[in-house]
Amino acid sequence: MKQSDLRRDWERNRVSVKSLFIILFFRASVWAAQRTNPAAKLLGLPVRILYKFVVEIVMGIELPDRVVAGPGLAVFHGVGLVVNARTILGSNVTLRQNTTIGSKIDGGLPPRIGDGVSVGANCVILGDIEVGDHSIIGAGTVLTRDCPARSVVHGPKAQIREPG
Template structure:
């Protein structure tokens, strides 16, 4: 069984030097735990209200409390991060400012992101696509097609420019 203490601390190691990320992670995980656990809803309701008002309305991070996001979430540079409630994000994902992840059409399907995805600033990831593991998405990219694992992508529309090993050594330059 996952304890509340372990659940809310799951993003701390990824944010060891990022105090803002730790604070956001703490409140996101409290709200996320609230949405999963009926027994604690009354106890955690004040955190949910605080999360919604402070982080979504004031700070500008719209990541729904019910979002499915793996451990190790890192959020840098707060304003303008929007994640649709149906997006699935794997472990060790990094989000930066002005990032949108969601559907392309009303009631459309949303992206699924693998583990170890590093997303640059001003990125849009839209539609029924899959982003593989160990992917780096360059700043300003618009991703509307699935991206294979171990890739570096840039541009509008985004295209693969490198294929890399897990340790980031280059396998192939596609440019």
């Protein structure tokens, strides 16, 4: 991860020590997970174990270090957050508490979340779908179908209001 990407993470999470801790620890664990040299992998193992214990078990946030997340990821009030390990998150994505992002069935593909997407609290985003760039997913939304860029999605039946 580039220094400029870490700076974006810092800027988006600096208002909350908890959020900043989660994201920087996530980035460290991702870095450790991506090592190919056996010695570096071994040295990174304690970071990954500690990350899983502290963030997942103690804090109640499932953000696996296999998630592909662009720079500027923000997690606000992350308790109850569950993200499938194969999820792809664009740059400057905001995630809030009690949200699930995953597949509809075991082994199924999870969503792809575009750049600048804001996901409200208590959302469920499931299946092999794409959430377009700069969309807003309102609190309590259940989303199981694609939504275009710059959409506002709200309600348990995911009413999609497209731009324009």
